[in-house]
Amino acid sequence: MTKRITVLVTFLALVINFTGNAQERLVNKADLDYDQYSFRPAIDIYKRVMDKGFVSADLLKKLSNSYYFNADYDEAAKTYKKLIETYTTDAGPEHYFRYAQCLKSIGNYDESNKMMSKFTELTSDDIRADVYKNDKDYMAEIKRNSGRYDVGPFQYNSPYSEFAPAFYKEGLIFSSDRDTGNLARYRHTWNSKDFLDLYKVNADSVSDNLVTKLSKDVNTRLHESTSVTTKDGNTMYFTRNNFKGGKYIKDENGVIRLKIFKSTLKDGIWQNIEELSFNSDSYSVAHPVLGPDEKTMYFASDMTGSLGESDIFKVEIKEDGSFGEPVNLGNTINTEARETFPFVTSEEILYFSSDGHPGLGGLDVFGTKIANSKYDGAILNVGEPINSKMDDFTFIMDEASRKGYFASNRPEGQGADDIYSFTENKPLMFDCKQEITGTVRDKISNEVLVGATVKVIDENNEEIMSTITDSEGKYSLSLDCNQGNFVRAQIEGYVPSEEYIGKSDGKPKIIDFYLERDTVTAGFGDDLSKLLQLSTIYFDFDKYNIRKDSEIEVEKVIAAMEKYPSLRIKVNSHTDSRGKDSYNLWLSQKRAEATVNYMISKGIEKARLQGEGYGETKLFNECANGVKCSAAQHELNRRSEFIIME
Structure with a gap:
């Protein structure tokens, strides 16, 4: 671990570990x-x-x-x-x-x-594998989202750590460990650095361009970080170590957990500090933000019900100021790794940091739309230059001005963690659509299939939309090109067929489907082995016993006869052209009898079976007497057929 990321990782590791066919069914x-x-x-x-x-x-x-x-x-x-x-x-x-x-x-x-x-x-160069390895397709997706921001400096950085910017009045509140001048300060025993405190800048006319620390009621001798204030500026929620009555409290493992606290502004001073009802001494809750209507709080926690090291939750803020039960945002957003530092914009886009979703390295910033309380939309990496090979986190943005801030421990910064400003020039393509059109046909006749259903199934095997082919067998669909989908065509009497459509740049795509019938009407004289798609029953040269590799194919015929008691079969057996014609006729008869006897030994009534040998009279290929052929070509003629008699 490099020295540059020590402050962030040590702080969060101390309290929470926050930073420390469906199928590719490209159906063949x-x-x-x-x-x-x-x-x-x-x-x-x-x-x-x-x-x-x-x-x-x-x-x-x-x-x-x-x-x-x-x-x-x-x-x-x-x-x-x-x-x-x-x-x-x-x-x-x-x-x-x-x-x-x-x-x-x-x-x-x-x-x-x-x-x-x-x-x-x-596999190689396969879209389905993108989330497990950094191949060119995955990097192309990140590149597609990159270049949308102009990143600039934050003039109030120091040689120490600054992160967790939060909008407050006309300025910011942020977290820093810059207070190194007081020798009496309590210091973090793991890295001999000051504990983090909350500071404000450009938030009050009397302190414009000056960085000032919040009151002692807010800042304690342990960590304070990640804050959010209500729009009227009178209520603040912030993260603090488990600290009560002037004492810090450890869990059963000796860890000082994180909690969210609430404070109100009175006479220009933050006071009335109280912890939230869903805090716990045994797990951490941290990094609060408010939804646009301020009726919902989003936060990070490793509480019971978490999928990974830390998850993002939401909780209702009731009219009387009390809180409901925390709700996990689910496994589209949360992974088995770290999801943390949420921020929700006025347009209901949730930004958060994660090392569980594919990124460029360390924590990356991701965005997803959460309108109408839906948390299963596409998760988009915001790309460079916001994200880097280092940790990138605490992203905030004002959608009216398209300006915002984030923190990173990238090496070009002044301190361990630094805040950066940015301007967004182009929004993420959350509503990217891709038009898929095509025709559904019968594979054999090539006739169009009218009324066939074409479904779109996501990567969790859930159907998200469907349509029906028109009088010309055509269909049209509009897919979300920010996520992978399976397009499946089906109609009664046919085997379904589907193709996987991965994340794309939204260019239209044509997919034609050719469906095979799933039921073949069997009649007198039909070869059951073809109808059942059996492998050919072959025999060794000059032998008539059932080979081991052929037993399973005969068993399929037996299973069909067991399922359909009225089915009667005639076994036709053949030889290759080598040897005398009379001998081959005898040998083929023995092969037919051997096949029939095998089936009788397995419980099929003798009356339902016949067997006849045809010698070399019905060769499968051109390998007749006097024709030079390979051993493999001759083997194709040593076969048995199962002809339906009734």
Whole structure:
């Protein structure tokens, strides 16, 4: 830890630790082949096979994805877990991402983060991984928000620490440890520096351009910091160490916690100091700010219900001056790390500092709209030059003048922490919209699908909007380009398809969907193996026993016959062209019989099965007698088919 950040980190560490498919479901069309089930629900068939102990990576992929697209995230999570643990090398990045999304949906955030970390290891240049690694896409987002501020000096900085500016009358109140002249002062035992006090500047005509300390009733021999005053200037809330009756109070771990205190102005003096009702000796509350109507206070705390080291809360200020119960602003704003130093503008934009959201280093300043008490909007990094590789915090702004202040411990400052002034030249793009248009079609016939539903689903698997295709199969949507979304097309009788749309610059995008039917009508003479999307049942050269890698495919046919008792099947078996024609005819018959006997041994009635061998009379490819072919090409002809008889 560098010397420049010692004051800020030590102070806050002493009292609170404040500074110390959804899926990328970029759905691959090839991966959806397995979803072209012949009978619904396909889940039943795959589940029957798995319950019998016949498991493969392919089956688990299809079953888990089937659960996923049916929004059964609990079962999907269990199946993805089995896939990843049993067939690690076969599990691709999409499966890790979908598993992570499912875990998030069922509240298992720790395991979800592990899977997302693994996902980022398996991917590169992927928008979904931006929040876990600083790649070029993430940095482009920060760059897009940068350059909107002109940053200047604060003439009242000193070689010591200044931060926590707060608007007061025509000037500011801020926190500093600049009082080093009094040898009798109490000093912080961790860094031998003075404790922080509250100062004001340009707040009263008699003290223009002079920095003066607030009264002794406010400033004690411990820390005072982060203040806010009401618009009439008569009430102030501020942060102080747990200090009562001239004594500081420690918790059970020996830590002097932070509390919020209230003071009223009488005869030009701050007095009537009292602590707020939701303070505690066992956790900290700090950094108060008021909402535009002054009926809500926002603050930081590590109280029960916090998601991380410190979270941002709100609390109602009632008409009689009492307070309601604190409410956590939720896991869109708060993370498992540090969210602190809130500030709310007149336009209901919440600015705060965090090292849990992706930033440039240390604490960064972020903004989010909280109008109508909604706390799930896009979290935007305000970019450079407000943010830097160091800690950037205590951001405040007057939206009428577009001017404000913030603090940072960047090395070019005078002291450990310094206040900087700024002017905002361009606001954050909270209302960035991206137009998405396209057409939904049948994948095979290319016919447009009228009345198909196109949904927008956010990264928490919640539907936020939908539309229906018109008479030409077209749709149009307007997305929030400050957050990632999934666009999903679906219609009765078809497998849903979706694409992930990450954060963008708002440029229009065309996405056409080609949907596959989810039900195939089976009739006499149809090949069940094609309808069930089975892998081909192959045999070794000159052998007729069922290979281990083929057993699971036969089990799928058995599961279908168990589910549909009226189904009758004829097994057609074939050989390659090598060997005598008569021998091949005999061998193929043995293969058909072996397949039928296997199914009978598994409980299928003999009367529902037939078997016939065709030798080399129905080759799959051109590898006939006298044609030179590879071993792999010959293997394609050694196969069994399952023809529906009834």
